[in-house]
Amino acid sequence: MAARRRPTDAELAILRVLWAQGPSTVREVAEEMGREGAYTTVLKLLQIMTGKGLVRRDESARTHVYRAARSERATQRQLVRDLADRAFGGSAGRLAMQALAARKVSPQELAEIREWLAEQEGQREGA
Amino acid sequence: MAARRRPTDAELAILRVLWAQGPSTVREVAEEMGREGAYTTVLKLLQIMTGKGLVRRDESARTHVYRAARSERATQRQLVRDLADRAFGGSAGRLAMQALAARKVSPQELAEIREWLAEQEGQREGA
DNA sequence: ACATCTCTACGAATGCCTTCGTATAGTTTC
DNA sequence: GAAACTATACGAAGGCATTCGTAGAGATGT
Numbered sequence: 534m535a536a537r538r539r540p541t542d543a544e545l546a547i548l549r550v551l552w553a554q555g556p557s558t559v560r561e562v563a564e565e566m567g568r569e570g571a572y573t574t575v576l577k578l579l580q581i582m583t584g585k586g587l588v589r590r591d592e593s594a595r596t597h598v599y600r601a602a603r604s605e606r607a608t609q610r611q612l613v614r615d616l617a618d619r620a621f622g623g624s625a626g627r628l629a630m631q632a633l634a635a636r637k638v639s640p641q642e643l644a645e646i647r648e649w650l651a652e653q654e655g656q657r658e659g660a
Numbered sequence: 661m662a663a664r665r666r667p668t669d670a671e672l673a674i675l676r677v678l679w680a681q682g683p684s685t686v687r688e689v690a691e692e693m694g695r696e697g698a699y700t701t702v703l704k705l706l707q708i709m710t711g712k713g714l715v716r717r718d719e720s721a722r723t724h725v726y727r728a729a730r731s732e733r734a735t736q737r738q739l740v741r742d743l744a745d746r747a748f749g750g751s752a753g754r755l756a757m758q759a760l761a762a763r764k765v766s767p768q769e770l771a772e773i774r775e776w777l778a779e780q781e782g783q784r785e786g787a
Numbered sequence: 788a789c790a791t792c793t794c795t796a797c798g799a800a801t802g803c804c805t806t807c808g809t810a811t812a813g814t815t816t817c
Numbered sequence: 818g819a820a821a822c823t824a825t826a827c828g829a830a831g832g833c834a835t836t837c838g839t840a841g842a843g844a845t846g847t
Binding site for chain 1: 762
Binding site for chain 4: 668672698700701702705708722
């Protein structure tokens with residue numbers, strides 16, 4: 534198995550479009566990205582990403598359709614783990630704390646965290 | 661002012677040593693990093709990092725002493741913001757949730773999060 | 788003084804990322 | 818069927834990251 538590398542910036546930008554729009558053609562991706570992506574640049578990136586296994590390509594039609602190989606969720610988890618390892622001594626908890634301190638957190642997110650915390654405590658008591 | 665770029669992997673590895681050990685010579689950094697860093701490689705990196713403003717160099721002695729220009733905290737915050745922007749639509753809260761889901765969180769970290777949450781709610785009620 | 792050790796500086800090689808231009812082939816329109 | 822359009826493939830350039838070798842200045846020990 535190949536060691537998993539994290540997506541580069543340009544690759545991530547493309548993945549974001551694919552996650553938001555679902556399977557897309559080169560043109561659809563390029564247009565969504567606006568001036569940031571000349572058509573052939575996006576095409577080249579998608580070809581490279583296909584080689585890396587970051588996206589899957591449907592070649593049944595002449596105009597190929599690309600989709601993200603891994604879910605947004607899974608990719609986010611990978612990126613978080615990676616950052617935790619590189620800059621937080623492997624501690625996801627400390628990373629989370631920095632994230633909470635770094636920006637305003639919406640009420641909804643606050644509720645989710647409260648819920649998560651309650652879940653954790655429930656497990657603790659249950660054990 | 662130059663736009664702030666995030667430290668590369670190799671740069672971050674060196675910064676970790678400087679944060680842990682405090683101001684250090686090239687040799688001290690290289691030895692701490694073990695076989696990962698041939699002496700001149702570390703030297704070159706530190707020279708480049710000096711140019712970028714990532715580290716400060718004390719040249720008063722023949723053997724230069726390097727220290728991190730920014731605190732570990734501040735750098736972590738920058739990296740978290742950066743990742744939030746690139747992969748979480750700018751939402752630090754969602755990043756935090758993924759971090760909490762990604763790895764086991766220690767009891768101490770759990771306590772810190774509980775504390776943070778209480779603080780948030782206190783602010784809300786106080787307002 | 789000489790050999791030896793340590794330090795910095797510099798250059799160059801390698802490889803990846805990103806971008807874009809051009810070639811080529813299939814499709815549509817008149 | 819010719820022209821115009823749209824698609825993929827490919828190559829190459831430019832830049833940055835990373836690594837290491839070598840040169841040369843300064844210190845040290847005998």
